[in-house]
Amino acid sequence: MRASSVSVIWLLLGAVSIGAPAFAAGNESGGKGDQQAQETSENPPAPPSPPSIASSLGGRGDTRSALERAGITYSFTYIGEGLGAVTGGLRKGTIYEGNLQGVLDADLDKLLGWSGASLHATFYQIHGRGLSRFYIGNLMPVSGIEALPSTRLYELWLEQKFAGDKVALRAGQLGADTEFLVSQYGTLFLNATFGWPAIAMIDLPSGGPSYPLATPGVRFKITPTDNLTILAAVFDGNPAGPGPGDPQRRNHTGLAFRTSDPAFLIGEIQYAYNQGKDAPGLPGTIKFGGWHHFGSFADQRYDIGGLPLADPRSSGLPNQLRGNDGLYAVIDQMVYRTSGTDQGIGAFARISASPSDRNLISFYADGGLTWKGMIPGREDDTFGLSFAYSRISNGARGFDQDINFFTDSARSVRTSEAVIEVTYQAQIVPGWTIQPDFQYVFRPGGNASNPRDPTGARIKDAAIFGLRTTIRY
Template sequence: MPTPWPARMRAAAIAAICLLFAHAAPARAAEFVARAEVAAKDAKQILADWGIGFSATYIGEALGNASGGIRRGAIYTGRLDLGTDVDLERLMGWSGATFHANIYQIHGDGLSRDYIGNLMLVSGIEALPATRLYEMWIEQSLWGGRLMIKVGQQPSDIEFIDSKYDDVFANSALGWPGITGVILPSGGPSPPLAVPGIRLKAQLTERLTAYFAVFDGDAAPAGPQDPQIKNPHGLLFRVNDPPWFIGQLKYGFELGAASLPGSITGGAWYHMGTFDDQRLTAQGLSQADPAGSGEPANLRRNQGIFAVYEQKLAHSALDPQKGIGFFARASVSPSDRNLVSVYIDGGVQVTGFSERRPNDKIGAAITYARISDGARQFDRDIREFTGIATPVRDFEAIVELTYLAEVKPGVLVQPLFQYVMHPGGGAVDPNDPAQTRRIKDAAVFGVRTTINF
């Protein structure tokens, strides 16, 4: 039999082996990571050769209202966006066709929902926690791209009533306008609820582009619950609701010797569903009148008109594609069937102002949503029938200031400030026992982090 090693020799041998592995492990780990990166790049290139691409973006926000609102507090909310784009011509020979789909994984709380009580959410990613399908559509290009037809589940906020200078802002109304986001069923086709629809985009001339779309008119079934609860995973694919039509014409131009690009967009929308009267019952009495049923009258149809103006004001000396850009949007809808009847916003975005930070952006914007005459008169009726001096709602307005900093390619950090005036349009503070005090103006501070994988 072999002679056993003494205990000290065994310990020394074990130590030597451990030391060998300790020196070898980092090199092996680095080699493994390097091989994994090469394999991932190779797989990505193979998929790209087939016309398949993937994307992943994570947005995380820490937001808090330092004063005002329903109560003070802070939240964290996040959204992971996983998407794929497929060139169907390269994959299967379908000329001029592309496929897109993406899903959201949403988590965290909502500052507007839980702490402020305002109509125009302080964050465009605020939503109820869920994992949901958002978009899934096919787009067909015809006549050399002069006509584009998109069919499937899709949003409307990317192309309609939109400006390229509003992308830096966090407030939801500075993406999808505050009026359509408030008055359309389920907020209209915008995050986090897209709907089935057909969109046409036609390049009529070099400067004139026409857009037209018909969408299903509601992302969720009728009922008192939140639409996000009624359509929890974005898989209802509703097509039987009264439709919503929207169209616009966009005219592009250039100003001055500096050739500063700008555009003017005008359009309208029409919804064929029914909407609640903001003041009256079917019997013609105020909803606040004890002699009436208290149930709002149903009014057929709804519509709105809108306009968008965007203009580059100056080129950056560092990059002519950057500089100072301005936008303004306005929209009007009937007062009897809508909580908001007039909406205006505008803002400025500045890029290319620092050679050391070429991709940073600065933004300043303001929104204004006027509470409709019908809703105001209802508030006055409550005063008359109850004898309580409850506030009469008038408007909600928000100022946003933000700075978007590129920490490194694909990683953005964005401190922001919003001041919310008359949350809920000047609604009654639910914490006031006398029901005579408005929700106080809120000062919101926060940081958004965006990571593109």
């Protein structure tokens, strides 16, 4: 598959979606969003949408209700947080950062009579200063909203459903982190790695199709049974394109719409069990997936002539290795539930691995527990405890060892980075939460040397305290 393959596939499948109204006219189920399954015994109701603060402000408004009847829904979510590094890292310091997200959805069946079709757009206004970038220097960013200040488009896609909503084709600008490699329980936590994990964030060009950089692509979804879901997608393989500097600056508005880079493919199988109210056991979901990138990746240790990159005789040009891969598994499992409620304890775990010669991170694992309703009388609050581990690849460690050998120095050799997080999300009113948070980062940068320390000592372990507020309208 050549570099232009994404462009060809996207255009062909996009044409299928554009030509879909006539084909879909006989689909009696109509176009529903992913969160709006038909309420039948064969297809049980989907979980309700997150609460909105509008209900606490005295209603949703006549204009909004009229738009919903016409098939148009919108929402705004503001996340603001203060975070402080009190020990370790590159230096001590505090920051404030925020993210205003706007989401627009259109049911094209209601709006245009286009059965089975829907349109979606997501926008961000990002502001503030990231703690990891300026104060910690770690691989797993302290916050999932950390990004350079910008106002940008994230997702913009059209989806067509077929066969009674069991088959769906989505085309446009997509983020892989909205559907792939996701843990339901992991989304509680502030650290970015519990969303799109560090092994994908670090190893893929420009971080892969994930916040804050989506990219053109096509996603195919089939749900042959209520328990089984199969996902496959092809994306442009570099949402910011090649070049020097920060990828977020190379695509600072989200409007690059690149389609000429080597392709990124990802697929996932999901199996959900004990999902109904009358199920004999506790609910859970198991996911298995893998990805392949068709681009070229720099060898972590050797140059184009086979010499160590740290060798004074080296050309300094890394050997280019064709393609890159990853495998992963995810499990979400409720382990305790209060009778007749959605409250209880949930556990999650994820593992992923990639080749050691062309990647900085070769193995990743995380896991944790969440407890909704832990405190009596606070049924909508959730406590969480989590842990994540990123192992530096043998190639990158070998490069550090070579540097010490050829320069007769004793600089720190990178090994791994880990983080623990303890958090508590408290609901003030429906649609508004506050969330105190504590994180401790072990071996920031994977045990990297501190560039601010002339002796080459490693970056010290960092303790971080924070408070997040989230308001959804």
